[in-house]
Amino acid sequence: MEETIDLRQLFGTLKKRLWLIALITIIAAMISGIVSFFVLTPVYQARTQILVNQESSEQQPLNAYTIQTNIQLISTYNEIITSPVILEDVVKKLNLNVTAKQLSGQVQVTNSQDSQVAHIVVQDTNAKRATDIANTTADVFQEKISSIMSIDNVSVLSKAELADSLNPIKPAPLMNIAIAIVVGLMLGVGLAFLLEYLDQNIKNEQDVERILQIPVIGVISEISDGEVQPSSTSQSYTHTKGVTRGV
Known part of the structure; x- marks a missing residue:
């Protein structure tokens, strides 16, 4: 009761x-x-993919050990992509009004578990600029990785498309x-x-x-x-x- x-x-x-x-x-x-519609600035996201894959040869055929080595290298590549040695060239090529350190806060590198594919993800308040940064970062990394690590096993799998980046990811x-x-x-x-x-x-x-x-x-x-x-x-x-x- x-x-x-x-x-x-x-x-x-x-x-x-x-x-x-x-x-x-x-x-x-x-x-x-x-606040969501009129105060907060929309943020757009662009994504490009790079493939880490050493070419096989008669002396060194492609095997499970080679693939595992490529996967382990991705974590090292992730650090290199967001380093000043790469991003400073990106800033110069695109004539951005930011420093390499500031740009590193916009760039994120991820990859799925046990995958040789890495994703370069860029967020920016301008959709076209986000797309340009993602593609230029991938191109600069592909050009400079051979001189940095004396290997040539990176290729651009897919470039970021402006049409895919037109919808802001935040705010929601x-x-x-x-x-x-x-x-x-x-x-x-x-x-x-x-x-x-x-x-x-x-x-x-x-x-x-x-x-x-x-x-x-x-x-x-x-x-x-x-x-x-x-x-x-x-x-x-x-x-x-x-x-x-x-x-």
Whole structure:
């Protein structure tokens, strides 16, 4: 019985302040939408692929050991691609207004497990510039790796295409709005319960029982002007913990 009363109070509080919860949720969603569409700068992503593969010959046929060696070299190549020796040439060729160190924050190199294919991923606020950086980075790396490591086993598998980079990857307005709705609901519900907790006004007999911890066994209804007034000799009584009071 105690748990049922608590649940009724819980839903009663939510119902009473439903307008507040809805208002906070709507405001949060609107702010998130405005920021996502009009404040945050779109970021575009371009991707190019390079293949690490040594050519087989009669003296050195392609085998599992050679493939495993190529896979292990990819982690080394990842470091070289984002190093100043590569990115400084990219900056010069594209005439970018950034340093090689700043550009390294836009370039990421990844590869799948046990794969000889590495992905050069570039993020930029301009789709065409992101595509140019990705392709130029791959070309410069292919040109300079032979002199850096005295090997020639890198080829460009696929270049970044501008058409594939036209849709920004962030911000994601719909996801941001959905997150804002959830956060707004949480804030609204929390504020509703806080206001209910701070409200110590007694409005009904349930509040009397809850605050005074005294059972109510009688309620005097309000009498309107059109109703017959009780005679002066009539009395009503309420009992509270064995104490009788006449009215």
